[in-house]
Amino acid sequence: MDKIIIDGNRPLKGKVKISGAKNAALPILAATLLTHGKMELHNIPQLADIKTMVALLKGMGLKISSWANKMKVQSNGYAGTTAPYELVKTMRASILVLGPLLAMRGKAKVSLPGGCAIGARPIDLHLKGLEAMGAKIKVEHGYVEAEARKLKGAKIYFDQVSVTGTENLLMAATQAHGTTLLENAAREPEIIDLANMLVACGAKISGAGTSLIQIEGPTPLTGCKWSVMPDRIEAGTFMIAACLPKSQIMVQGIHPEDLEALIVKLEECGAKIEISSEGIQVKAPKKIKSRDINTAPFPGFATDLQAQFMALMTVAEGSSLIRENIFENRFMHVGELVRMGADIKVEGNSAIVRGLKQLSGAPIMATDLRASACLVIAGLAAEGITEISRVYHIDRGYEKIEKKFRKLGAKIKRVKVKY
Numbered sequence: 213m214d215k216i217i218i219d220g221n222r223p224l225k226g227k228v229k230i231s232g233a234k235n236a237a238l239p240i241l242a243a244t245l246l247t248h249g250k251m252e253l254h255n256i257p258q259l260a261d262i263k264t265m266v267a268l269l270k271g272m273g274l275k276i277s278s279w280a281n282k283m284k285v286q287s288n289g290y291a292g293t294t295a296p297y298e299l300v301k302t303m304r305a306s307i308l309v310l311g312p313l314l315a316m317r318g319k320a321k322v323s324l325p326g327g328c329a330i331g332a333r334p335i336d337l338h339l340k341g342l343e344a345m346g347a348k349i350k351v352e353h354g355y356v357e358a359e360a361r362k363l364k365g366a367k368i369y370f371d372q373v374s375v376t377g378t379e380n381l382l383m384a385a386t387q388a389h390g391t392t393l394l395e396n397a398a399r400e401p402e403i404i405d406l407a408n409m410l411v412a413c414g415a416k417i418s419g420a421g422t423s424l425i426q427i428e429g430p431t432p433l434t435g436c437k438w439s440v441m442p443d444r445i446e447a448g449t450f451m452i453a454a455c456l457p458k459s460q461i462m463v464q465g466i467h468p469e470d471l472e473a474l475i476v477k478l479e480e481c482g483a484k485i486e487i488s489s490e491g492i493q494v495k496a497p498k499k500i501k502s503r504d505i506n507t508a509p510f511p512g513f514a515t516d517l518q519a520q521f522m523a524l525m526t527v528a529e530g531s532s533l534i535r536e537n538i539f540e541n542r543f544m545h546v547g548e549l550v551r552m553g554a555d556i557k558v559e560g561n562s563a564i565v566r567g568l569k570q571l572s573g574a575p576i577m578a579t580d581l582r583a584s585a586c587l588v589i590a591g592l593a594a595e596g597i598t599e600i601s602r603v604y605h606i607d608r609g610y611e612k613i614e615k616k617f618r619k620l621g622a623k624i625k626r627v628k629v630k631y
């Protein structure tokens with residue numbers, strides 16, 4: 213298991229090129245199960261989760277060749293329908309193969325993803341939607357087993373906004389007979405990217421990015437060439453780091469409309485933000501002002517940026533109230549920040565952060581993907597040496613993060629740890 217070691221309290225200056233979005237690439241890869249012919253995908257980030265999805269798809273009969281950030285995908289004739297526990301337990305997003313498998317092969321056996329550090333992560337909305345489309349679903353021995361001779365269009369209302377729930381049903385609906393309406397659908401930019409790629413393959417989808425998506429089916433989908441959108445969460449992570457004292461970072465190749473809530477919040481904290489065709493430039497304020505956040509589905513403040521924003525608030529002026537409204541246990545980073553001297557009190561789904569002049573470097577442990585990014589930002593802010601263990605969490609969602617920060621002037625390195 214590797215460690216990341218940071219000698220903090222240095223300004224970050226320069227430009228960073230944002231990688232392709234993990235949470236767009238994963239559903240887009242799953243969607244290749246729906247297509248006939250060759251898919252060519254570009255701007256695919258080289259991440260552990262992508263490797264897991266590729267292994268899953270190869271096990272289902274897709275031939276996948278990749279080089280750098282490109283991939284070619286086509287069927288090799290075998291039509292496996294099982295997503296095994298060994299792979300699914302390492303990546304919850306494996307559930308995204310359920311809709312496409314069922315739609316194309318009439319059956320699917322997918323291991324229940326199980327919970328993770330941030331919450332129980334149920335999939336009841338995915339299953340309810342597929343049943344509404346005519347699927348027979350049973351859950352036993354830790355697997356979801358679904359069968360459907362023919363999916364039919366349905367009107368589906370999401371009791372709770374669900375990103376992968378919307379994606380799973382959107383993909384299945386392209387092969388359902390008739391019209392499917394997804395109401396209270398998630399509006400995340402990654403859903404628009406998935407829908408646009410499916411339309412490029414011949415799907416009939418309207419309303420992606422709004423809370424009402426309409427899909428006509430069944431439509432045979434050809435292959436296409438698609439470049440995955442840039443990762444707004446990686447970009448937001450660097451924009452938050454750019455607010456550390458005396459820092460200025462140009463975050464290149466990102467769509468500002470994907471980060472509106474964060475841009476507004478960082479400007480309230482005193483950052484100077486300039487948007488240009490090159491990307492978003494963030495200049496740190498002399499003093500970071502404390503501000504409150506409430507996480508919410510897009511276009512609200514992204515839950516995937518909550519931990520990173522909390523790291524910034526630990527060295528801001530004043531107090532910040534951070535409410536996590538999406539996941540029930542997404543404050544695992546608090547204990548580690550407190551080890552660095554942060555003043556944080558957690559009550560239920562709220563955390564009160566009293567800003568300090570300085571954090572102090574310490575040995576800390578990553579607990580989940582976005583918590584790891586929070587700890588990197590805290591290490592960059594802290595006086596002295598911070599050692600972050602269990603960095604395999606960060607490798608699931610950030611491509612070469614220490615290289616990107618080193619290029620911005622950080623004293624950061626990754627070391628291999630034997631035990």
Ligand code: EPZ
Pocket residue numbers: 235238305331332333334335336337338339372373374375376377398515516538539540581582609
């Ligand atoms: C996606 O997870 C993202 N993952 C998450 O990013 C992100 O945090 C989350 O959306 C919210 O934006 C991918 O896209 C691969 P949800 P997802 O279904 O789809 C409840 C990261 O760091 N719910 O939108 O699993 C659920 O418990 C990851 O990259 C149900 O109750 O999240 C949660 O409280 C972490 N029943 C809320 O809805 C369901 O069937 C939102 O979950 C589904 C969800």
